Structure formats: C-alpha cells, structure tokens
Amino acid sequence: xxxxxxxxxxxxxxxxxxxxxxxxxxxxxxxxxxxxxxxxxxxxxxxxxxxxxxxxxxxxxxxxxxxxxxxxxxxxxxxxxxxxxxxxxxxxxxxxxxxxxxxxxxxxxxxxxxxxxxxxxxxxxxxxxxxxxxxxxxxxxxxxxxxxxxxxxxxxxxxxxxxxxxxxxxxxxxxxxxxxxxxxxxxxxxxxxxxxxxxxxxxxxxxxxxxxxxxxx
Amino acid sequence: xxxxxxxxxxxxxxxxxxxxxxxxxxxxxxxxxxxxxxxxxxxxxxxxxxxxxxxxxxxxxxxxxxxxxxxxxxxxxxxxxxxxxxxxxxxxxxxxxxxxxxxxxxx
Numbered sequence: 001x002x003x004x005x006x007x008x009x010x011x012x013x014x015x016x017x018x019x020x021x022x023x024x025x026x027x028x029x030x031x032x033x034x035x036x037x038x039x040x041x042x043x044x045x046x047x048x049x050x051x052x053x054x055x056x057x058x059x060x061x062x063x064x065x066x067x068x069x070x071x072x073x074x075x076x077x078x079x080x081x082x083x084x085x086x087x088x089x090x091x092x093x094x095x096x097x098x099x100x101x102x103x104x105x106x107x108x109x110x111x112x113x114x115x116x117x118x119x120x121x122x123x124x125x126x127x128x129x130x131x132x133x134x135x136x137x138x139x140x141x142x143x144x145x146x147x148x149x150x151x152x153x154x155x156x157x158x159x160x161x162x163x164x165x166x167x168x169x170x171x172x173x174x175x176x177x178x179x180x181x182x183x184x185x186x187x188x189x190x191x192x193x194x195x196x197x198x199x200x201x202x203x204x205x206x207x208x209x210x211x212x213x214x215x216x217x
Numbered sequence: 218x219x220x221x222x223x224x225x226x227x228x229x230x231x232x233x234x235x236x237x238x239x240x241x242x243x244x245x246x247x248x249x250x251x252x253x254x255x256x257x258x259x260x261x262x263x264x265x266x267x268x269x270x271x272x273x274x275x276x277x278x279x280x281x282x283x284x285x286x287x288x289x290x291x292x293x294x295x296x297x298x299x300x301x302x303x304x305x306x307x308x309x310x311x312x313x314x315x316x317x318x319x320x321x322x323x324x
Contacts, residue, residue: 003226010234017238020257021245029254033261036238040264043231049271052286056267059290064260064297071301072253075308081251087317092248099244106236106269115229117273122281127274137280138287146284153291160295167302170309 005046013039024080030068037061048127051135231272239265250315252304256297263293 012035019032037060044053086092124141127134142150242261249255267286274282307314 006226006230010230013234013238014241017241017245017261020254020261021241021249023254026251026253029257033257036261037264040238040268043234043268044271046226047228047231047271047275049274049283049286052267052271052283055287055290059294060260060264064294067297067301068253068257071305075305075312077251077253077308077312081249081254087250095244095247098247099240102243103236103240106239107233110229110232115227117228117276119273119277121277121279124284125280126278127280127283134280134283138284141280141284142287146288149288153288156295157291160298164298164302167299168305 002046005042009039009042009046011039012036013043022083024083026072026077026081027069030065030072033068034061034065037065049134051138228272228276232269235265235269235272237265238262238268250317252307252314252316255316256300256304260293260297263289 016032016035016037016039020029020036023029023032037056041053041056041061044050044056122141122145124145125132125137127137239262242258242265245258245261246255249258267289270282270286270289274280311318
C-alpha cells in the first residue's frame with residue numbers, strides 16, 4: 001500500500017516540479033508548485049510525520065503560494081515568458097549537466113552506504129513510540145533542546161516583517177514620509193524638474209533627487 | 218515492476234526522489250529569468266531538503282529530523298517575505314525586469 005502511495009505522490013511531485021520549471025506563465029508555475037507541495041505532504045503522511053504534513057499544507061500550499069499568486073496579480077507580471085531563446089548561449093546545457101550532477105551526487109553517496117542512513121542520534125526520542133505521537137515529540141524537542149533556536153526564529157520573523165514593510169513601502173525617500181505627497185515615478189519626477197517653477201520651489205526641492213544632491217554637495 | 222511493488226517501499230526511494238526534486242529546482246533556478254519563478258524553484262529545493270530530513274528521521278528513528286523541519290519552514294517563510302518584498306520593490310519600478318537586468322547594486 002505504501003508503495004502505491006509513494007509512486008502516485010512521487011509522480012505528482014515530479015510532474016509539479018517540472019511544471020514549475022517549464023511553464024511559461026508564472027501563474028501556472030505557482031499552481032504546479034501547489035501540486036508538488038501537496039505531493040510532499042502526502043509523502044510526509046506516508047512516513048508518519050502527520051503534524052508536518054498538516055503544517056506543509058497550511059503554511060506552504062496555503063500561505064506561501066497564495067503570497068506568490070498575490071504578488072503576481074499585484075504586479076501584473078502574469079504574461080507568458082519566451083523560453084525558446086537562450087539568453088546565454090550554452091547556459092541551459094550547462095545547467096542541465098549540473099542538475100544531473102546534483103542528482104547523481106546524493107544517489108551515489110547513498111549507494112556507497114548500501115542505501116542505509118548512518119549517523120549520531122539526537123536522543124530526543126523515537127518516532128516509532130506509539131505512546132508519544134510525533135507532534136508531542138516535536139514539541140518536546142522544540143521547547144527543551146532547541147528552545148534558544150526557537151526564540152531566535154521568532155526574532156528572525158519579527159525582523160522579516162519589519163524588512164518586508166520597509167521594502168514594499170511605496171516611497172523610500174524621507175521627504176515623502178514626512179509630507180503626504182502623491183506618489184511619483186522617476187519619469188514623472190524628471191518631467192516635474194522641467195516644470196519646477198510651476199510646481200513651486202518648496203515642492204521641487206523636496207521632490208526631485210537632483211535638487212537634493214545639489215543641496216548636499 | 219511487480220517485484221518492485223511486492224518488495225515494498227524502501228526509505229531510500231524517498232531520498233532518491235528528494236534529490237531529483239532538488240536537482241529540478243536547481244536547474245530551474247539556473248535556466249529561468251523571471252525572478253518570481255526563480256523564487257519558486259528555491260522553494261522546490263527547500264521542500265526537497267525537508268523531505269530528506271523527514272526520511273532520515275524515519276530511517277534513524279529519531280524525532281530530531283522532524284524538529285529541524287519546523288525551523289526550515291520558519292526560515293523559508295521569512296525568506297519568502299523578504300524576497301517578495303524586494304521583487305515587488307524592483308518590479309514596481311521596472312515591470313519587465315528579468316534577473317539579467319538586476320545589476321542595480323553593482324558598484
């Protein structure tokens with residue numbers, strides 16, 4: 001039974017992964033990514049990692065891919081990309097050769113150890129112990145041995161939120177943060193420079209980068 | 218094929234699948250020019266790694282591998298948020314920008 005589940009889920013994963021790489025439309029790539037993430041979640045269930053399977057579906061397929069689709073729709077970059085032309089001659093061949101090498105390296109390493117994993121154990125607990133479900137084992141590990149790492153990841157998430165807000169802010173120039181000015185693109189600003197007299201001297205100095213540079217130098 | 222089905226699934230199959238997914242993601246990262254699709258390929262590679270973590274956790278009968286996957290998830294989420302913020306900031310100014318054009322930080 002596990003063999004059947006594995007074969008079906010592996011086929012979904014591989015088809016989805018190829019879809020991500022080969023789709024010309026970014027929306028199709030994102031939907032193929034959902035297929036791959038879902039297949040990986042099924043493989044997690046097949047390996048008794050039920051909590052991680054649920055988290056995989058909720059966080060990855062639910063949140064991250066929706067974020068991708070949201071950005072695609074927000075920016076309107078959902079038009080097809082021409083994959084026929086190779087911008088750098090010979091780069092694709094080199095990439096495929098490198099990909100085959102990346103695939104072969106772990107497989108050969110695995111074959112050299114007779115398809116068995118070896119290594120030091122963490123002594124955090126066994127996953128085969130039916131009395132301790134996997135979610136309890138993960139929770140115990142996170143809040144005992146890895147508790148400092150867990151706290152640091154919370155700091156990481158807070159920094160990521162602040163960074164994302166700063167990066168996605170529409171007006172990075174400090175003058176625009178103080179005064180509630182309409183948002184302008186660079187071409188608008190350039191045309192405004194020409195018509196600075198009509199705009200008024202205050203607005204021009206606050207708005208054009210060239211004027212700011214001239215003032216500081 | 219029937220022999221394979223009768224023999225049952227070996228944990229190492231998962232590792233082979235994981236390296237295949239990682240390789241596809243790496244090739245995609247190298248050959249695609251759209252920054253969003255390149256980001257999706259990075260997610261693909263991260264997922265391949267989490268799959269191999271879970272498989273090692275099962276092979277060694279140790280919950281530590283599954284605990285690490287939680288951290289990988291958190292770091293992936295943070296990376297996606299910051300990366301998409303950068304992509305939004307760039308593509309808003311230049312909607313046609315591909316990875317080849319993004320040499321703005323070059324000194």
